[in-house]
């Protein structure tokens with residue numbers, strides 16, 4: 001594990017009150033019977049999985065969702081031992097002992113997982129584990145994302161037959177994932193919905209958790225019925241719109257804009273000037289000498305770079321200082337970058353890379369649009385070297 005660098009002023013400040021606010025607001029928008037699973041994969045979208053999990057549960061979330069078994073184990077080891085944790089990705093059957101021991105709910109796409117897991121336990125003299133624990137699992141159903149899961153009704157029927165050979169398995173849920181609710185053709189949502197309903201007919205009644213909603217489906221398509229029994233809220237919980245719309249000046253026009261207005265971004269990425277100087281006109285700055293000052297300019301150095309997740313292609317993103325923009329001067333280095341100041345500021349002045357500074361805001365969605373990606377990637381790119389500091 002990379003240790004975070006606490007002896008420099010670069011930090012990501014996570015406002016857990018914003019997470020709680022977002023979870024409560026999302027909860028107020030859905031039915032009482034629907035559960036919220038806080039999606040905290042990728043270290044809580046870069047915010048810190050354990051802290052976000054605690055805040056989300058505090059605010060009323062019923063469970064957690066992660067991508068990998070190891071992410072789930074981190075949360076269990078932090079002391080969250082009761083809450084259901086669903087591992088959304090497919091897992092290696094060799095990890096069966098840990099999966100049982102940590103009481104994780106796994107996702108499978110076929111019954112082969114159980115055969116291999118049993119074999120592994122037998123080979124390692126661990127079959128006694130099966131008298132101690134039951135394995136909770138959800139079946140992934142692929143309705144059009146073409147990522148994981150069964151694609152046909154026949155495959156669901158086959159799975160339902162085969163799983164009977166594994167009495168140590170609790171088959172409690174089935175889920176799918178929509179590929180265009182957060183952007184793309186709306187008709188495709190209808191297509192996936194039809195497939196979902198058709199494949200649901202093949203599920204035994206005992207499979208009671210049937211869920212299909214992420215943030216976009218949960219916020220904008222929650223009229224679909226039968227409802228998603230669980231909503232796996234991710235990006236919205238962090239205060240970001242799945243489509244990266246940000247509030248314009250024109251007021252609320254749609255249900256989508258109403259949700260954007262209600263959500264509060266939870267993370268700010270800040271640093272401080274560590275070096276500053278006035279350079280004469282014609283001074284080359286940074287690797288490759290691609291930038292030359294056109295007049296005498298105040299140039300400041302910041303202790304953050306692409307190894308912290310402030311990618312080289314963010315060169316087009318101005319940072320904020322004293323409520324003003326400052327352009328990046330020259331290429332972004334691994335650990336440092338230079339900016340052109342609007343006027344002289346001393347060493348120690350705060351610089352905001354993500355978040356608000358005065359009247360200005362470097363919103364993750366605006367940064368994403370500027371560099372041609374999505375808010376999700378801006379947040380999850382912030383590397384482990386950047387300490388997370390929590391406000392609660």
Ligand SMILES: *Cc1c(COP(=O)(O)O)cnc(C)c1O
Pocket residue numbers: 039041088177182213214215216232233234235236242
């Ligand atoms: C990541 C993920 C989610 C959460 O998606 P958001 O768009 O962040 O709400 C939900 N379900 C699955 C299967 C996922 O992989």
